Amino acid sequence: MKTYRKELWFNTKTRRAYINITDEVQGAIDQSGIKEGLCLVNAMHISASVYINDDEGGLLKDYDDWLEKLAPHEPNSQYRHNDTGEDNADAHLKRQVMGREVAAAVTKGKLDFGPWEQIFYGEFDGRRRKRVLIKIIGE
Amino acid sequence: MKTYRKELWFNTKTRRAYINITDEVQGAIDQSGIKEGLCLVNAMHISASVYINDDEGGLLKDYDDWLEKLAPHEPNSQYRHNDTGEDNADAHLKRQVMGREVAAAVTKGKLDFGPWEQIFYGEFDGRRRKRVLIKIIGE
Amino acid sequence: MKTYRKELWFNTKTRRAYINITDEVQGAIDQSGIKEGLCLVNAMHISASVYINDDEGGLLKDYDDWLEKLAPHEPNSQYRHNDTGEDNADAHLKRQVMGREVAAAVTKGKLDFGPWEQIFYGEFDGRRRKRVLIKIIGE
Numbered sequence: 001m002k003t004y005r006k007e008l009w010f011n012t013k014t015r016r017a018y019i020n021i022t023d024e025v026q027g028a029i030d031q032s033g034i035k036e037g038l039c040l041v042n043a044m045h046i047s048a049s050v051y052i053n054d055d056e057g058g059l060l061k062d063y064d065d066w067l068e069k070l071a072p073h074e075p076n077s078q079y080r081h082n083d084t085g086e087d088n089a090d091a092h093l094k095r096q097v098m099g100r101e102v103a104a105a106v107t108k109g110k111l112d113f114g115p116w117e118q119i120f121y122g123e124f125d126g127r128r129r130k131r132v133l134i135k136i137i138g139e
Numbered sequence: 140m141k142t143y144r145k146e147l148w149f150n151t152k153t154r155r156a157y158i159n160i161t162d163e164v165q166g167a168i169d170q171s172g173i174k175e176g177l178c179l180v181n182a183m184h185i186s187a188s189v190y191i192n193d194d195e196g197g198l199l200k201d202y203d204d205w206l207e208k209l210a211p212h213e214p215n216s217q218y219r220h221n222d223t224g225e226d227n228a229d230a231h232l233k234r235q236v237m238g239r240e241v242a243a244a245v246t247k248g249k250l251d252f253g254p255w256e257q258i259f260y261g262e263f264d265g266r267r268r269k270r271v272l273i274k275i276i277g278e
Numbered sequence: 279m280k281t282y283r284k285e286l287w288f289n290t291k292t293r294r295a296y297i298n299i300t301d302e303v304q305g306a307i308d309q310s311g312i313k314e315g316l317c318l319v320n321a322m323h324i325s326a327s328v329y330i331n332d333d334e335g336g337l338l339k340d341y342d343d344w345l346e347k348l349a350p351h352e353p354n355s356q357y358r359h360n361d362t363g364e365d366n367a368d369a370h371l372k373r374q375v376m377g378r379e380v381a382a383a384v385t386k387g388k389l390d391f392g393p394w395e396q397i398f399y400g401e402f403d404g405r406r407r408k409r410v411l412i413k414i415i416g417e
Contacts, residue, residue, distance in 0.1 A: 001140050001279050001417050003314040005385055036142040037276055038179060040316060040381050044392030046331045050240050053231055054184045058219035062228050063235075066210065071344065080336035091341050092331055096341075096376055098235055100330050103242050103381050104180050105274035109145055110270060114183030133390060135383035137316055137416065138276065139140050140279050174280040177318060177415055191378050192324045192370055197358035201367050202374075205349065213321060237374055242318050244380050244413035246283055266413030277415065278279050 002069075004032030004136040007044075013127030014089035015073075018060045019121045021132065023048075027110055028134045034080045035109045037138015041119060042101035044131040047091035060125035067094040081133070091124035106138055143171030143193070143275040146183075151265030154212075157199045158260045160189075160271065165250055167273045173246045178278015179259055180258060181240035185268040186230035188261035189236035205244040206263075230263035237261050282310030282414040285322075288406030294353075296338045299328075299410065303382070304389055306412045310417045313387045315416015319397060320379035322409040326370035326385075327376035327400035345372040369402035376400050383417055 008021060008027045025041055041050045053059065071093035076082045079089030102119060103114035111119075121132055145167045147160060164180055180189045192198065202234030210232035217220045241258060244251035250258075260271055284306045286299060305317055311318075319328045331337065349371035354360045357367030379396060383390035399410055 001315075003416065005390070021349055024287065035335065037140075038177065038274065038316065040383055042381075042383070046392070047392050052237065053235070054220075056220060056223065058222050059228060059231055061219045062232065070348070080334075081334060081337045083303075083336050086335065089337060093340065093344055094243070096329065096331070099238065099377065101381060103181075103240060105144065105179055105181070105272055107274070112274065114185070114270060114272075116185050117183065117201070118230055131392060133383055135316065135385070135390065137314075138142065175415075177316065177413065178279075188373065192374070193359075195359060195362065197361050198367060198370055200358045202369065203373055204354075209348070238377065242379060244283070244320070244411055246326070246413070251413065253324070253409060253411075255324050256322065264324055277281065 002034050002139050004034060006134045008132040009129060010121060012123045016124055017123040017126055018065060018095045020055050020118050022119045023133055025119050029106055030134060034106055034136050034138040037103045037106045037136060038103050039106050040101060042133050044133050047088050047095055047125035049095045050102055050131055050132060051098045051118055051122055051131045052117050053104050055070045055118045056067045067097060070097060088125040123133050141173050141278055145273045147271040149260060150268045151262045154265055155203060156262040159194050159257050160260050161258045164273055166191055166256050168245055168275060173245055173275050173277040176245045176275060178243045178245050179274045181272050183272050186227050186234055186264035187269055188234045189241055190237045190261055191241050191256050191258055191270060194257045206236060209236060212272060217268050227264040229235045233263045258271060280312050280417055284412045286410040288399060288405060289407045290401045293404055294342060295401040295404055298333050298396050299399050300391055300397045303397050303412055307384055307414060310414045312384055312414050312416040315384045315414060317382045317384050318379060318413045320411050322331050322411050325366050325403035326408055327373045328380050328410060329376045329398055329400055330380050330395050333396045345375060348375060368404040372402045
């Protein structure tokens with residue numbers, strides 16, 4: 001059994017952002033030499049997500065609007081987490097809707113994906129350096 | 140280490156549907172010959188889910204009503220994704236609540252489940268052929 | 279390849295509870311002797327979650343309030359699942375928002391985590407004995 005580990009770093013200019021990282025994940029699989037196995041991709045921060053969906057601008061806008069409706073940023077005072085001096089309680093909630101991680105199958109050295117699957121980093125409290133972990137196991 | 144891969148195909152008659160696929164997944168584990176490991180089951184389409192919960196008709200109705208409340212199908216015009224000519228933006232949102240995938244433990248050749256765990260395919264934009272991927276690794 | 283399996287048991291005094299189980303999961307990794315691999319941690323019951331987020335009291339309150347807003351416990355009569363005599367339909371919904379499971383990377387024998395990641399058992403229908411499964415694969 002082989003394992004491979006890689007980190008991706010981000011520092012978004014906006015509080016919220018949605019970044020397609022599919023090529024970076026496939027690149028890590030290539031580097032790993034693993035042909036058959038599983039690839040875990042997870043946010044290492046608790047106010048961000050890794051998820052799989054479509055790379056379509058309208059949909060990214062829909063996600064952003066919908067998450068803001070389900071867990072609004074303002075007013076800050078509605079969240080007890082923000083009593084600690086933070087202003088990112090909403091980001092911790094949004095991340096739970098979108099999820100922390102994806103596990104993807106690796107088959108013949110490739111992400112074993114349907115036609116529209118793309119891996120995204122979802123940032124809900126950006127403007128600082130944050131990381132994603134890629135861990136691949138297989139052979 | 141062994142790996143095994145199988146696809147399940149669906150073509151639901153209704154836009155939304157909830158289908159118990161536990162027996163198909165256990166069947167794939169049987170075919171794989173893997174006794175100890177992990178079994179990934181994921182939707183290969185981005186407007187569908189694989190999730191684990193109860194096979195009880197009332198609950199399936201509750202999920203359906205609740206998802207429709209969190210991310211209503213109508214009016215189509217509320218979603219920017221639908222400006223592309225699609226009418227399934229809501230399905231992409233519903234799928235995020237229910238999740239893309241499950242990872243299940245395989246122990247002594249069986250799905251290592253609690254008493255009520257059942258694996259479901261959740262369809263949110265059906266009436267066409269769509270797939271689920273089963274990937275098992277272990278030995 | 280090695281595998282390791284362990285169950286954690288809970289019996290919360292309250293209907294809903296959020297319990298940090300990070301040390302127990304790391305303890306299982308230690309016992310397994312696995313240095314590189316993946317660690318699956320999942321609720322074995324369908325009205326509970328395992329998720330990763332911050333161990334901060336204000337945030338736990340925010341999660342609890344938010345989940346109650348998204349899927350209120352009362353009135354019981356709003357849920358068809360409760361027609362079966364249950365009163366926990368809301369718990370099945372809350373669990374879908376927070377998720378069933380986490381898959382964590384194991385690197386050099388440790389949970390490969392960012393600075394604030396903590397694993398939680400989220401109970402939404404407690405006051406009875408319920409289980410979490412830890413399954414580790416690797417070498």
